[in-house]
Amino acid sequence: MAGIDTHEVLNQxxxxxxxxxLAAHRPLQDALRFNAPELPLDALTRLGLLAGSARMQDHAxxxxxxxxxxxxxxxxxxxxxxxxxxxxxHELMRAAIGAGLHGSPWTGSISHVERAAGFMLFTELEPxxxxxxxxxxxxTPALRGNAAIERDIAPLLGTRDYDxxxxxxxxxxxxxxxxxxxxxxxxSDVRANTTRAVRVASxxxxxxxxxxxxKWFFSAPMCDAFLVLAQAPAGLSCFFLPRVLAxxxxxxxxxxxxxxxxxxxxxxxxxxxxxxASAWLVGEEGRGIPQILEMGTMTRLDCALGTSGxxxxxxxxxxxHASERKAFGKALIEQPLMKNVLADLALESEAATALSIxxxxxxxxxxxxxxxxxxxxxxxxxxxxICKRGSSFAQxxxxxxxxxxxxxxxxxxxxxxxxxxxxxxSIWEGAGxxxxxxxxxxxxxxxxxxxxxxxxxxxxxxxxxxxRLADALPxxxxxxxxxxxxxxxxxxxxxxxxxxxxxxxxxxxxxxxxCASRIGGDWGHxxxxxxxxxxxxxxxxxxxxx
Numbered sequence: 001m002a003g004i005d006t007h008e009v010l011n012q013x014x015x016x017x018x019x020x021x022l023a024a025h026r027p028l029q030d031a032l033r034f035n036a037p038e039l040p041l042d043a044l045t046r047l048g049l050l051a052g053s054a055r056m057q058d059h060a061x062x063x064x065x066x067x068x069x070x071x072x073x074x075x076x077x078x079x080x081x082x083x084x085x086x087x088x089x090h091e092l093m094r095a096a097i098g099a100g101l102h103g104s105p106w107t108g109s110i111s112h113v114e115r116a117a118g119f120m121l122f123t124e125l126e127p128x129x130x131x132x133x134x135x136x137x138x139x140t141p142a143l144r145g146n147a148a149i150e151r152d153i154a155p156l157l158g159t160r161d162y163d164x165x166x167x168x169x170x171x172x173x174x175x176x177x178x179x180x181x182x183x184x185x186x187x188s189d190v191r192a193n194t195t196r197a198v199r200v201a202s203x204x205x206x207x208x209x210x211x212x213x214x215k216w217f218f219s220a221p222m223c224d225a226f227l228v229l230a231q232a233p234a235g236l237s238c239f240f241l242p243r244v245l246a247x248x249x250x251x252x253x254x255x256x257x258x259x260x261x262x263x264x265x266x267x268x269x270x271x272x273x274x275x276x277a278s279a280w281l282v283g284e285e286g287r288g289i290p291q292i293l294e295m296g297t298m299t300r301l302d303c304a305l306g307t308s309g310x311x312x313x314x315x316x317x318x319x320x321h322a323s324e325r326k327a328f329g330k331a332l333i334e335q336p337l338m339k340n341v342l343a344d345l346a347l348e349s350e351a352a353t354a355l356s357i358x359x360x361x362x363x364x365x366x367x368x369x370x371x372x373x374x375x376x377x378x379x380x381x382x383x384x385x386i387c388k389r390g391s392s393f394a395q396x397x398x399x400x401x402x403x404x405x406x407x408x409x410x411x412x413x414x415x416x417x418x419x420x421x422x423x424x425x426s427i428w429e430g431a432g433x434x435x436x437x438x439x440x441x442x443x444x445x446x447x448x449x450x451x452x453x454x455x456x457x458x459x460x461x462x463x464x465x466x467x468r469l470a471d472a473l474p475x476x477x478x479x480x481x482x483x484x485x486x487x488x489x490x491x492x493x494x495x496x497x498x499x500x501x502x503x504x505x506x507x508x509x510x511x512x513x514x515c516a517s518r519i520g521g522d523w524g525h526x527x528x529x530x531x532x533x534x535x536x537x538x539x540x541x542x543x544x545x546x
Contacts, residue, residue, distance in 0.1 A: 013324035013404075016317060016545065017057055021121045022048030024545040025312060027350040027506070028117060031357035034505045036113040036364075043110070047099045047118050051125040056095065057414075060126035062088035063266035064417060070258050070270075081255045082166065083222045083268045092129045092266070094162045096122055097174060102136035103157035105363075116305050116360035120353070123309025124316070127421050128267040130306065132176045132220035138298035139177040139227055142238070145283030145291050148205045149240050153177075153225065168244050169224060178223035179295060180215035180241075180272070187216075188434055190229055190236065190289065195274060197230035197237060209239060210276040214256075221255050221270040227292055228279065235286030239279035252277045263420030296429055297379055301359055303425040304382035307390040308352040310425075314397035314418050315349045316545035318342060321401045323544070332400075339536040341400060341528035346543035347514045348393055348527070350506060351498035352386045358501055373451035376442045378497060384435035384487075385494030387426035394419040396527040436486035439493065449474050452493070459500035463511070465519040466499045495519060509538035 022028065022044050032039055050056055066086035074080050096102070101119050105112045115137070123130060136157050143150040153175060161173035169175055186192030195213025202208065211230050218226070225242040245251055252275040259269040283291035319342060322332035332338045359378045365371035398405035398415050405415040426432065442448055456470035473496060476489065495518050502511040513534040517523035522531045530536075 011326055013321045015054070016320045017052070017054035019052045019546050020045065020048045021052040021124055022117075024048075024052075024316070025121075025353075026542055027353045028120065028312075028357070030505050031354050031501075032113065032117055034501075035357050035361040036111060039111065039114055043099070044114065044117055044121065048121050050095060050099075051121050056092070056125055059088035059091045060266075061413070062086055063092055063126065063129065065265075067265045068258060068268040070255055070268075072255060079250075079254070081221075081250065081253060083255070083258070083270075085164070085222075085266075085268075089129060089266055090162070090164050092126050093132070093164065093176075096129060096133045097162040097176075098160050100158075100160060101130070102133045102176065103140045103154070104160070105137070106140040106154065107158035109158065112363040113357060113360045116301070116357055119302060119305045120309035120312070120356070123306045124313035126266065127306055127310060128264040130302070131264070131267045131269075132178060132223050134299050134302040134306075135178050135219060135223070135295070136176045137302070138295040139179070141298070142227055142291060142295040143240070143282065145238065146206055146240065146280060149280060149282065152205075153240075164222065166222070166224075166244050166250070168246055168248055169242065170246070172224065175224040176220070178218070178220040178226045179292070180218040180226050180228040181292065182217045183214060184216045188430065193229055193231060193236060195228075195230040197232040197239060197279065199232070205240070205280040207281040209279050209281060211239065211241065211274040211279050212276055214271070214273045216271055217259070218253075218255075218270045218272040219267075221253070221268055221272065227282065227295055229288045229292060230279070232281070232285045232288075234284075236288040237285045238282045238288040238291035240282050241274075241277060241279040245278060262423065263417070264424050265417075265420075297375070298363075299429045300379050300383040300435075301356075301363070303429055304352070304356045304359060304379075304386045307387045307422070307425045308349070308356045310390060310418050310422060311345075311349040311352050311393050314394050314415060315342075315345050315543060317405075317415050317418075318345065318397040318400035319540065319544055320546070321404070333540065337528065338400070339540065340530050340532075340534075341396065342543075343513070343534060343536040343539040344517070344527040344530050345393065345397060345400075346539050347510060347517070347530075348389060349543065350510060351502060351514060351518075352389070354501040354505060355382050355386065355494065355498050358497070370451055370454060373446070373448050374455060376445070377439065377448060377452060377493070380430075380435040380438040380442065381490055381494045381497065383425075383430070384432055384439070384490045388432055390422040390425060391419075392527070394422045432487060436490045437483060439490050440480075440483065440486050443477050449477055456496055456500050459503050462503040463499065463515045463519070465515050466496065466503065469496050469519055470500070507538065507542060509535035510542065513539060 069084045071082050104110050105115050156175040159174040163172045197209040254273045256271040325332050362371045362375040
């Protein structure tokens with residue numbers, strides 16, 4: 001049969017694949033040099049090559065088009081409560097854990113900054129499998145509330161070995177952890193939780209309880225164990241809940257259904273019920289919120305890192321498309337309006353990267369008082385502002401690709417996946433209002449305002465507009481009379497922190513354009529409204545992925 005081709009396919013960009021994500025990401029390289037100049041980049045280079053490979057991109061696509069499947073019973077009617085994943089999901093998990101993106105910083109094998117950079121690079125490949133990776137990372141410091149559990153479990157959260165089977169913890173080379181906080185009636189108001197915890201015995205792990213109740217969001221239900229909140233006699237408390245008990249039996253965690261989410265398709269999120277499920281107290285009874293918030297702090301860092309990684313991948317796809325696609329006689333990237341849009345996106349991406357890596361540095365230096373304050377203040381600031389900017393960023397980057405960006409199939413389908421993923425980091429672990437209020441709480445403790453003044457003071461004299469904003473912030477904080485101003489304050493602290501980093505780490509073209517637009521107000525209400533005085537070519541050249 002003769003072919004049915006009617007025309008030759010022309011003017012379509014090639015697939016952006018088989019490239020080194022780290023070598024292509026000059027803003028990340030500069031952020032690493034600034035925050036961790038002694039850090040060797042060999043491992044991150046290997047991860048950048050792996051995450052940029054066509055082979056791993058194929059695994060990311062397959063893990064999303066074949067989402068997890070819930071099996072509540074086996075063929076003869078026995079309760080199993082298992083989630084089945086496509087093999088590509090397990091390949092991605094194996095790669096992320098092999099790179100140490102879960103609990104490795106707590107074992108001392110890598111720093112928080114190195115892990116943060118790796119997390120961002122892997123997000124460019126596939127973000128949704130990083131949910132259990134992030135929670136495994138965040139759980140380790142919270143386990144310190146139970147020395148026996150920490151002794152047994154924490155080392156296995158830091159190994160580079162992945163085993164996706166449900167087995168007792170002693171039979172596995174490595175573990176993953178999830179969390180269960182929210183319930184139907186409460187959401188972010190976890191004090192409204194109704195799950196009950198009844199003490200039944202003491203053993204090698206301390207006080208054992210039985211939990212009866214539910215969780216409306218129970219993230220990554222195939223993890224080996226979870227930190228959950230439940231009401232004990234003394235109040236809301238934190239518990240360690242394994243999926244498989246020491247005798248090999250399944251804990252009584254009943255998966256009711258998997259969430260049908262907008263994005264994050266490769267990851268399983270669930271609703272569950274506990275039927276006298278065995279769990280062990282972590283920390284003190286009645287102190288569950290402070291205990292589990294140690295976990296929340298680290299996952300909020302990952303929300304900022306994840307959004308920064310998604311921004312970078314969306315920008316890379318937009319730049320690649322614009323450099324290879326022609327319209328009206330020349331490449332899109334040569335069109336003046338497209339230059340403005342791409343340069344504006346590049347500024348946003350670089351600022352997000354700079355702030356996220358700066359925040360990771362604070363967790364590496366918790367022995368320093370200033371860095372403890374920065375971890376406390378910049379965590380809600382970065383989570384609020386970077387994640388809040390993500391969805392509009394993804395929409396604008398998608399528009400650069402036109403219809404090719406809106407479709408799911410093919411190499412360009414990655415952009416649609418990014419767009420669906422973007423809102424998650426802003427919602428998960430505390431939406432915008434929660435973060436803004438958390439910043440207010442942090443600013444009211446100790447010398448937090450002085451620490452913020454010191455952080456911004458390191459950039460004093462490098463840009464007049466930044467100096468004015470930095471000088472005004474302490475008085476605004478001191479005179480603030482209503483929580484209704486908290487979002488504006490979080491925004492301005494974020495912009496000041498980003499500008500203070502860029503004027504010290506980025507080329508003048510980038511720093512000047514960022515300060516003129518975000519600080520000086522020479523900007524519109526949409527991307528692509530930078531001043532024509534900006535050096536678009538220099539900004540775009542720095543951001544190019546290849």
